[in-house]
Amino acid sequence: MLHWAIALALAFQLALGFAMPKGASGFALYQLHKSVGITILVLTLVRLGWRLTHRPPPAVEGGFQGFLAKSVHVLLYVFMIGAPLTGWALVSTDRIQVPTMLFGAIPWPHLPLPAGVNEPMEEAHELLAWIGIALVLLHVAGALRHQFLIRDGLLRRIAPGGSAGLAGLLAVLVIAVYFGTGMKIAGDVVAAGGYEAPGDGRVELAGPSLDIDAASAANPSDAPSVAASESAAAEEEAGPPPVWTIQPGGRLGFAVDNAGSALRGSFSDWSGTIRFDPKNPESADLRIEVRLASATLGDATQDGMLQGPEFFGAAANPTATWRSISVTATGPNRYRARGTLSLKGASRPQTVTFTLTGEGLRRRVEGNASIDRSAFGIGTGEAAGGLASSVSLDFAFDAVGRAP
Ligand code: HEM
Numbered sequence: 001m002l003h004w005a006i007a008l009a010l011a012f013q014l015a016l017g018f019a020m021p022k023g024a025s026g027f028a029l030y031q032l033h034k035s036v037g038i039t040i041l042v043l044t045l046v047r048l049g050w051r052l053t054h055r056p057p058p059a060v061e062g063g064f065q066g067f068l069a070k071s072v073h074v075l076l077y078v079f080m081i082g083a084p085l086t087g088w089a090l091v092s093t094d095r096i097q098v099p100t101m102l103f104g105a106i107p108w109p110h111l112p113l114p115a116g117v118n119e120p121m122e123e124a125h126e127l128l129a130w131i132g133i134a135l136v137l138l139h140v141a142g143a144l145r146h147q148f149l150i151r152d153g154l155l156r157r158i159a160p161g162g163s164a165g166l167a168g169l170l171a172v173l174v175i176a177v178y179f180g181t182g183m184k185i186a187g188d189v190v191a192a193g194g195y196e197a198p199g200d201g202r203v204e205l206a207g208p209s210l211d212i213d214a215a216s217a218a219n220p221s222d223a224p225s226v227a228a229s230e231s232a233a234a235e236e237e238a239g240p241p242p243v244w245t246i247q248p249g250g251r252l253g254f255a256v257d258n259a260g261s262a263l264r265g266s267f268s269d270w271s272g273t274i275r276f277d278p279k280n281p282e283s284a285d286l287r288i289e290v291r292l293a294s295a296t297l298g299d300a301t302q303d304g305m306l307q308g309p310e311f312f313g314a315a316a317n318p319t320a321t322w323r324s325i326s327v328t329a330t331g332p333n334r335y336r337a338r339g340t341l342s343l344k345g346a347s348r349p350q351t352v353t354f355t356l357t358g359e360g361l362r363r364r365v366e367g368n369a370s371i372d373r374s375a376f377g378i379g380t381g382e383a384a385g386g387l388a389s390s391v392s393l394d395f396a397f398d399a400v401g402r403a404p
């Protein structure tokens with residue numbers, strides 16, 4: 001059961017890894033990839049434990065073939081452990097610290113590794129995926145050889161209930177999951193507006209067997225491929241997004257319900273770096289930095305408490321930063337930006353919505369966000385007893401753009 005559960009999960013995981021859009025726009029697929037990958041790691045450790053405490057049946061073949069079979073098995077274990085570990089390491093050392101939430105429910109820590117290992121881990125992760133595919137091909141070729149050339153019924157040894165037919169069915173299922181998943185994801189991503197194009201505006205679909213034709217084959221209607229070519233064309237005209245300067249006089253406010261009445265405040269010192277093309281929100285890179293010491297509720301006592309360890313703990317972490325991961329248009333001049341908020345030593349996903357008014361390179365930006373303060377350990381003492389956990393943030397500012 002572990003053999004087939006892991007084989008099915010790996011087929012899905014490899015297809016997902018190759019098909020998910022690299023870069024910002026694949027947030028949910030990345031979370032899924034990380035969740036399934038860690039599950040494979042856990043299942044493999046269970047399997048290894050089982051393997052070490054249970055003697056397998058004797059090998060059916062010696063000599064070179066026996067050696068090859070055994071080597072491939074050992075290397076498959078190396079792959080099953082190495083792939084998730086390198087994935088985990090590369091996520092832990094990424095420039096953008098995106099927290100991992102397994103299946104949306106279980107927070108998963110980052111490995112304490114230096115940022116310098118990020119590149120090599122990313123390379124190793126991809127290389128291991130390809131090595132894994134090669135090993136599985138050899139492994140399956142071996143199984144086919146036993147089944148159809150030697151006809152020694154070896155397949156029964158890995159079959160639930162000793163049924164070679166069931167093992168064969170599971171093997172076909174593994175292959176179907178690999179190709180099916182890849183095409184489905186590629187099709188969905190293309191339909192939803194496409195892959196993040198590299199600098200030359202080309203739509204890139206990575207991975208074996210996944211190209212635009214494969215994607216549209218999975219979606220028989222013409223719509224997805226039309227959407228793909230349109231978004232590719234749009235990005236081709238667009239070039240890099242304009243860079244915007246936030247004008248003085250903007251506002252960044254917050255409000256939270258305190259035992260039935262609203263507590264309102266604002267930050268006076270914050271700044272941002274904005275790269276954004278209203279017509280191509282996918283290429284956006286938005287960063288905002290807020291000096292927590294500049295927060296005021298208009299009352300000196302409350303302001304003092306706000307800076308203390310039960311609230312912002314500003315002495316240890318003086319700034320809060322938010323950086324976008326993916327920005328999508330939700331209506332005319334209306335956008336939703338998913339990103340990561342780093343506040344009081346914690347980094348968590350944080351969505352921000354905003355609207356634009358004005359024309360060309362002079363715009364007014366207005367928006368809001370709802371922040372779960374408890375996720376950042378803000379308001380831990382008795383003083384916060386009546387505070388709602390959700391804090392609403394609102395902002396408005398003028399920005400002047402210049403072509404990059
Ligand atoms: C998809 C079709 C697959 C088939 C038909 C298949 C078939 C088999 C068979 C017949 C055995 C038993 C060999 C023996 O008793 O000597 C076996 C063992 C094994 N398989 Fe597969 N397999 C498949 C997929 C995979 C995948 C995807 C992986 C992992 C990446 C994998 C990893 C292993 C390992 C590590 C063993 C050795 C178990 C041990 O000794 O601990 N297999 N497989």
Ligand code: HEM
Pocket residue numbers: 010013014015016017018022023030033034035036037038040041080083084085086087088089090091100122125126129132206207
């Ligand atoms: C058995 C487990 C895993 C397999 C087979 C696997 C496979 C893959 C594959 C095939 C890719 C695409 C490589 C490329 O085209 O560059 C990929 C990318 C990625 N994987 Fe995994 N993965 C596994 C586990 C994990 C885990 C556990 C994590 C994180 C906790 C993870 C994080 C990532 C990330 C972040 C990328 C994108 C890297 C980039 O931006 O180039 N993977 N994975």
